[in-house]
Amino acid sequence: MPYIIALTGGICSGKNTVSEIFFKISNKTISIIDTDLISKKITAPGSAVLCTIRKHFGPEVLLPNGSLNRFFLKKKFF
Structure with a gap:
């Protein structure tokens, strides 16, 4: 079963940095849904x-x- 991880936090709290780290360490195999961009x-x-x-x-x-x-x-x- 896949994991679902939600990143929350205030402005400039590092959400984008953490999601980039997850993406890199997963060998680019995870999906990221960026609600700010949406x-x-x-x-x-x-x-x-x-x-x-x-x-x-x-x-x-x-x-x-x-x-x-x-x-x-x-x-x-x-």
Whole structure:
């Protein structure tokens, strides 16, 4: 049975470094799902997800270039 390992932690806590180490020591045989990359992809300018977020939080959730204002959302949630 394969193992499932979840890496969690705050900003700059070393999650990417640890996942790179796992990947290297496994001889590149493990799969890595990077939820940070997924979230950036699905909230790209013009995406359906970003449109929904804008409808819920208003236009201030977008930066002038149309991308997600992550700092604004961070203040809303934390």
